[in-house]
Amino acid sequence: MTEWEVFGVIVALTAFAISIGTPIIKLNTSITRLIDRLNMLDEGMDELTEKNHKSHERIWVHNEEQDNKLNDHETRITILEKKEE
Incomplete structure (x- = not known):
């Protein structure tokens, strides 16, 4: 082989x-960013959870x-209804 070869x-x-x-370096950079x-x-997601x-x-x-509160109101209404009868 000659020097030029x-x-x-x-x-x-x-x-x-x-x-x-070059593509390997770009791929590595993209994977790191990902x-x-x-x-x-x-x-x-941890914060959201x-x-x-x-x-x-x-x-x-x-x-x-x-x-x-609803239970209390129900009780009071029942008492009022019994008083009216």
């Missing part, structure tokens, strides 16, 4: 490495209060 092979190998390496976004999404749980607790406490 060796040089041509080296240039071809370098071009091949660049043509393969992993970061998924981690942020996971943290957001916690807020949802607290909201449901408030709703159930309010519901219990309304049930107690």
Whole structure:
């Protein structure tokens, strides 16, 4: 092989490495960004689940209060109806 043929092979190998390496680097960068976004999404879901749980607790406490008030009104109405008879 002549010097130019060796040089041509080296240039071809370098071009091949660049043509393969560039997409691999871009893919690696995209995967890293995707992993970061998924981690942020996971943290957001944890916060959302916690807020949802607290909201449901408030709703159930309010519901219990309304049930107690309704039961009290029902009792008072029953007493008034019995007095009228």
